[in-house]
Amino acid sequence: MFILIGLSLAFSIDCIKAAEFMKTIPKGICTDGYFQCANHTICVPQHQNCDGKDDCPNGSDEQACDDQHDDEYYDHLFRKNPAAEQDDWSGNICSFVYNGTCQCRNEDLYCTHQNLDSVPDDLPSAKIYLLDLTGNNFKNLTPESMKYLSEPVEKMMLRYCNIEEIHERAFFQLQDTTSLYLDNNYIKFIPKNIFPIRNKLQLLSFMFNHITKISTDAFANLKHLIELDLRSNKISEIDSEVFEPLVNLKILYLQKNAISHVKVNSFPNLPLVQLSLMENKINEMDPGCFSNLTSLKSLFLSTNRLTELKNGTFANLSSLEALTLNNNFIKSIELGVFEDVPNLQSLKLDGNQFRSLDKRILESSLNLETIYFDRFEMCSGAQHVRNCYPKGDGISDQEHMLANPVLRTCVWVMGAIGCTGNLIVLLCRRFAPKTNIVHSLYLRNLALSDLLMGIYLFIIAAGDSHYRGVYLKFEYNWRHSYTCKLCGFLSTLSCESSVLILTLVTWDRFISVTQPLARKQPSMKMALVTLITLWCFSTIIALAPLVDFTKEYFGEEFYGNNGVCLSLHIHEPYAKGWQYSAAMFILINAFALVFICYAYFRMINEIKSSGVACRSTRQSQDTDKVAQRFGIIVITDCLCWVPVILVKIVALSGISIHQDLYAWLAIFVLPINSALNPVLYTLTTTIFKKQIRKMMNSCCRKGADQQHTATDSGFSLSFGVFPIRGSTKRILGYRGTQTSSLTGSKTSCKRSTAV
Numbered sequence: 086m087f088i089l090i091g092l093s094l095a096f097s098i099d100c101i102k103a104a105e106f107m108k109t110i111p112k113g114i115c116t117d118g119y120f121q122c123a124n125h126t127i128c129v130p131q132h133q134n135c136d137g138k139d140d141c142p143n144g145s146d147e148q149a150c151d152d153q154h155d156d157e158y159y160d161h162l163f164r165k166n167p168a169a170e171q172d173d174w175s176g177n178i179c180s181f182v183y184n185g186t187c188q189c190r191n192e193d194l195y196c197t198h199q200n201l202d203s204v205p206d207d208l209p210s211a212k213i214y215l216l217d218l219t220g221n222n223f224k225n226l227t228p229e230s231m232k233y234l235s236e237p238v239e240k241m242m243l244r245y246c247n248i249e250e251i252h253e254r255a256f257f258q259l260q261d262t263t264s265l266y267l268d269n270n271y272i273k274f275i276p277k278n279i280f281p282i283r284n285k286l287q288l289l290s291f292m293f294n295h296i297t298k299i300s301t302d303a304f305a306n307l308k309h310l311i312e313l314d315l316r317s318n319k320i321s322e323i324d325s326e327v328f329e330p331l332v333n334l335k336i337l338y339l340q341k342n343a344i345s346h347v348k349v350n351s352f353p354n355l356p357l358v359q360l361s362l363m364e365n366k367i368n369e370m371d372p373g374c375f376s377n378l379t380s381l382k383s384l385f386l387s388t389n390r391l392t393e394l395k396n397g398t399f400a401n402l403s404s405l406e407a408l409t410l411n412n413n414f415i416k417s418i419e420l421g422v423f424e425d426v427p428n429l430q431s432l433k434l435d436g437n438q439f440r441s442l443d444k445r446i447l448e449s450s451l452n453l454e455t456i457y458f459d460r461f462e463m464c465s466g467a468q469h470v471r472n473c474y475p476k477g478d479g480i481s482d483q484e485h486m487l488a489n490p491v492l493r494t495c496v497w498v499m500g501a502i503g504c505t506g507n508l509i510v511l512l513c514r515r516f517a518p519k520t521n522i523v524h525s526l527y528l529r530n531l532a533l534s535d536l537l538m539g540i541y542l543f544i545i546a547a548g549d550s551h552y553r554g555v556y557l558k559f560e561y562n563w564r565h566s567y568t569c570k571l572c573g574f575l576s577t578l579s580c581e582s583s584v585l586i587l588t589l590v591t592w593d594r595f596i597s598v599t600q601p602l603a604r605k606q607p608s609m610k611m612a613l614v615t616l617i618t619l620w621c622f623s624t625i626i627a628l629a630p631l632v633d634f635t636k637e638y639f640g641e642e643f644y645g646n647n648g649v650c651l652s653l654h655i656h657e658p659y660a661k662g663w664q665y666s667a668a669m670f671i672l673i674n675a676f677a678l679v680f681i682c683y684a685y686f687r688m689i690n691e692i693k694s695s696g697v698a699c700r701s702t703r704q705s706q707d708t709d710k711v712a713q714r715f716g717i718i719v720i721t722d723c724l725c726w727v728p729v730i731l732v733k734i735v736a737l738s739g740i741s742i743h744q745d746l747y748a749w750l751a752i753f754v755l756p757i758n759s760a761l762n763p764v765l766y767t768l769t770t771t772i773f774k775k776q777i778r779k780m781m782n783s784c785c786r787k788g789a790d791q792q793h794t795a796t797d798s799g800f801s802l803s804f805g806v807f808p809i810r811g812s813t814k815r816i817l818g819y820r821g822t823q824t825s826s827l828t829g830s831k832t833s834c835k836r837s838t839a840v
């Protein structure tokens with residue numbers, strides 16, 4: 086009995102599930118997130134559409150990728166100005182019998198830049214197509230200014246004419262004009278009664294003026310007007326009554342004004358098709374504020390100050406096909422906002438503050454073809470949209486954590502180099518002679534901190550191969566996982582401690598070279614205390630973003646901002662905790678870098694100047710070698726840090742960084758120092774080579790040359806360079822060997838500077 090009930094229950098639940106499933110399948114044969122190739126039964130996943138690679142047999146996945154609405158809008162916005170329309174025409178013959186002040190071409194007259202204050206009185210007595218008065222000096226436009234205009238003019242341009250005021254009846258002569266351009270003047274106010282009652286105006290442009298107010302009746306007679314351009318003015322309020330007479334208006338540009346509130350009755354019943362409110366200061370839009378604009382197809386609201394999208398904002402916009410909401414401050418989107426715009430095809434939501442998208446928000450927009458987000462992972466909330474941007478963030482894409490195959494290999498290689506190199510150093514330095522314990526200790530700590538970077542890279546590499554092909558599904562969990570936090574911690578700890586220890590090593594060398602006698606070798610205890618302090622400091626820096634009581638400042642994604650869990654924050658330079666990230670990557674690194682460069686140049690100078698007294702070629706060769714080696718050390722430090730610092734500063738200054746650069750910076754440049762440090766500071770030093778040779782030889786020949794080698798190791802270890810003889814040896818070989826060098830009778834050159 087129970088079993089039967091259970092079975093039937095299970096069955097009915099299955100049925101409901103199946104029904105739901107059927108509903109969510111879009112038209113065609115592919116499941117959600119997949120799209121059918123044209124004329125084929127093949128399905129390709131969302132991210133393979135429009136990614137620049139043909140995945141369908143006839144490449145249909147790469148077709149229809151352009152955002153048609155966007156293209157049309159910009160094509161229209163940046164169309165040729167009427168004076169240039171005929172530039173391509175072959176004939177330049179004047180169609181009139183004309184001998185006057187203006188230049189004539191076909192039926193156009195160009196009276197530009199002649200300091201005119203009214204229309205010239207010698208115009209031909211025939212219909213003029215274009216009268217271009219650009220660059221004159223009208224100041225006040227009165228009926229007088231147009232006095233000599235007796236014949237009809239089709240298009241009239243009054244750009245850059247210093248117009249400050251338009252008087253009533255100013256355009257009463259323009260009964261046959263269809264286009265009037267008044268751009269780039271100083272008009273503050275559009276008065277009433279300036280256009281004749283019977284007019285044919287279709288296009289009226291007031292771009293780049295200082296208009297703050299428009300008289301209620303200003304456009305009263307413009308029944309034929311199709312396009313009104315009020316770009317770049319200072320309009321702060323939309324007055325419904327102003328636009329009410331424009332019964333044929335299709336295009337209205339109000340971008341770059343000072344509008345802050347779109348109210349319920351802002352727009353009267355207009356047949357508008359395109360409305361641009363870009364680059365205003367809109368922070369509030371009342372629900373239903375566009376509901377009189379039922380034929381609207383494109384609505385541009387980018388670069389405003391919107392913070393939320395409320396249900397009903399786009400009520401009655403059932404014809405809307407393109408909507409841009411990019412570059413706002415949108416944090417929250419109510420579930421039903423887009424229910425009113427079922428025909429939406431293109432939607433821009435990038436440059437906003439929300440970081441995750443509820444699947445239900447776009448459920449009803451089944452006609453969406455193109456959508457833009459800030460982050461590729463938001464595409465998982467829009468699986469039915471064929472064309473979702475961005476496709477990736479340079480490091481990851483929807484498929485893989487590390488999108489670039491070269492990068493994928495690089496992580497393993499860098500990780501391997503970093504780990505083996507530093508492990509060898511750690512092990513070998515352990516068995517190295519004990520002549521310069523302190524310096525050896527420093528270098529072992531450096532190796533340890535660099536080893537952490539190697540481990541970090543291995544974890545990333547492992548994560549990448551684990552999520553290969555299915556990254557999008559697990560992306561959120563990965564970025565918020567403890568592993569990712571550990572990665573962020575490790576990389577930060579490694580970076581900071583490595584930088585600090587390098588600085589310490591440099592300081593140590595610097596003091597010993599510049600003041601070989603003034604300072605005694607720091608005791609083991611002192612060195613240990615310094616190192617422990619450095620490690621604690623780095624640990625605190627790396628751990629701070631993970632502690633509970635700093636959550637407020639760092640947010641949830643300080644480390645988990647990207648797939649490789651790095652807090653470099655190049656793409657979103659002002660993400661939460663950006664000051665911290667900037668201080669970490671710019672301040673500390675830059676200070677360390679400047680100090681290291683300065684110290685090494687001083688040291689090289691010191692060595693060179695002390696070598697002047699000696700004429701031995703052998704010695705100058707050695708000096709060159711020291712200089713070379715120091716140079717390499719400084720250059721690799723620069724190579725690693727300068728790009729990071731520069732890119733970080735550039736990103737903070739608001740310039741967008743190419744996403745590939747970010748990936749290479751994170752995977753290749755940042756860890757390169759960690760991989761190279763063991764090579765530079767230990768593995769290529771003569772002492773190390775000697776050590777290896779000695780180890781190999783030791784089985785055959787034990788104890789030979791013990792004394793000599795120990796002394797030599799002292800030098801090499803202390804400055805990590807090829808052993809140097811003569812005066813340099815005396816200068817550089819400071820600790821432990823200092824006394825013996827000074828008393829050594831072999832050396833003949835006296836050091837003149839610091840002693």
Ligand SMILES: *[C@@H]1O[C@H](CO)[C@@H](O)[C@H](O)[C@H]1NC(C)=O
Binds near residue numbers: 143
């Ligand atoms: C599609 O490609 C196939 C070959 O792969 C070709 O035979 C066919 O004509 C193509 N169809 C169209 C419409 O281009």
Ligand SMILES: *[C@@H]1O[C@H](CO)[C@@H](O)[C@H](O)[C@H]1NC(C)=O
Binds near residue numbers: 145
């Ligand atoms: C699909 O087939 C139709 C007609 O058979 C053809 O016009 C169209 O170009 C084809 N599309 C592709 C992408 O092959």
Ligand SMILES: *[C@@H]1O[C@H](CO)[C@@H](O)[C@H](O)[C@H]1NC(C)=O
Binds near residue numbers: 184
């Ligand atoms: C054009 O006008 C100038 C004076 O403005 C005159 O000297 C010239 O003869 C006129 N040319 C013709 C073809 O009428």
Ligand SMILES: *[C@@H]1O[C@H](CO)[C@@H](O)[C@H](O)[C@H]1NC(C)=O
Binds near residue numbers: 350353373374376
């Ligand atoms: C629609 O336009 C009419 C005037 O044509 C106006 O009275 C009304 O307030 C407008 N409605 C909305 C919701 O804006």
Ligand SMILES: *[C@@H]1O[C@H](CO)[C@@H](O)[C@H](O)[C@H]1NC(C)=O
Binds near residue numbers: 376379400401
């Ligand atoms: C606009 O939408 C409202 C409901 O939000 C409806 O009552 C009204 O009739 C619609 N107006 C037009 C012109 O479609």
Ligand SMILES: *[C@@H]1O[C@H](CO)[C@@H](O)[C@H](O)[C@H]1NC(C)=O
Binds near residue numbers: 396419420421424
């Ligand atoms: C917005 O509309 C959706 C769907 O119609 C509804 O679920 C949601 O509760 C509404 N939100 C508010 C704040 O009214």
